[in-house]
Amino acid sequence: MTPPDVVARLRAAGCVWAEEEAALLLDAAADPGELDALVARRVAGEPLETVLGWVGFLGRRLVVAPGVFVPRRRTELLARVTVREVAARTGPVVVELCCGVGPVAACLEGTGAEVHAADLDASALACARTSAPSAHVHLGDLYGALPDRLRGGVDVLAANAPYVPTDRIADMPPEARDHEPRAALDGGPDGVDLHRRIAGAAPEWLAPGGVLLIETSPGQASLTTAAMDAAGLTTSVEVDPEIGGCVAVGRLSPPPTVEPA
Template sequence: MTSTTPDPGLVARLRAAGCVFAEDEAALLEAEPVSSQEREAMVVRRVAGEPLELILGWAEFCGLRIRVAPGVFVPRQRSALMVDLAVRAAGRGAVRRVLDLGCGTGALGAAVAARVPAAEIWATDIDPAAVACARENLPPDRVLLGDLYDPLPDGLEFDVIVANAPYVPSAEIRNMPPEARDHEHHVALDGGADGLDVQRRVIEQAPKHLTPGGVLVIESGQEQAPVTARLMREQGLVAEIHHDEELYATAVTGTV
């Protein structure tokens, strides 16, 4: 972002289009190294409702620029809580492997790698567009296409698994902001009738993929978190609910 004040006319256009953080968005658009004609085209796209991250081609997450792509789930700032919890788990001992399960852009894995450089990051996603995008943010040979744990090599175990599995109930997707509802593939949003269908599968299979003392980290809605924790306990994991008021974030950890 530039240190100069963004053009008031651009700010006004963005604000009139409903951009809540119009000043910040204007500064980001003005900072792009493009011609005035190209910048105007970017502004037109934003005013029409296209997500800013897709227009820029990147999203800021945990101090990193994460490449994004059309249809792929854009990392949310609240997911920084998952990164903090994963790094905290890593601090308990030597971490060899971390799995970013249902990785989307691979933002979680990339953020953990930036803070735990010795960790070997793996990632999976069922969406080919997400896999292609994540391969730009993570070591491409360890980003695998497939359903949850299915594409992983046999016998591979992880010290930390981070899973931002979809947890929006199917009937609630229509109430999501249009940037998500209209621009992200619903496979990354739809959690089934109660929002926990994918989480159940993640949790059920997690113990056989975790090392002794390994930790599963799952993002959750605040009201869903007690159910997520119960599901973990049913699989023999020691569950703990975590909240971050500043990030408006909730996550649940389950330790083997």
């Protein structure tokens, strides 16, 4: 198969960036037979990233496998805010809930932080172990996956929990709707069911002065921060319009300073 043939097949399948995708597939294939197989998977609608086996994220290549949630570029804001919070602390404990393939944990490699990553998807966690080899990886539902010793001691808690409203999943691109786990997409009727669960229990897990960071959308940010407010956290919102990133921030107040008598 020649490069023009690859481009033509991809374009006929509706791939908008056919030339760019063709170059990546040509580079990934060891021989013509493998190239034909990769192109066939892409033409059938599989996300390019899982066909290639990686996704670019803040200058890194994160491992992705068929059937896992593929990190979007907008999540780079969540990672950047987490890295900034980590840099402001000494020896922090960090948790990435709903971590998927561990994009935030991967960006903390080499920082010296104690990093924990948790998710329900065993396949995604296998990818996370490769991209974030220093992280402690846990399989389970939200806080139930974490060791109890972390309770009250987490300095930075980051989460990209599902936030697509249930009735909007049918409108998503087929690449996501048909190839990613529904549990990684469905956020309940208004999209923030998991945000409420995460925020509600966060004060039990955060250290004094700790921070909760949840990726959300500009239209849902007020719902996410309302859940944080209800849990007693002081809230704010950070956005990056260039990549469509939106992060709700909730801070747990440190204990009051007691003046000496």
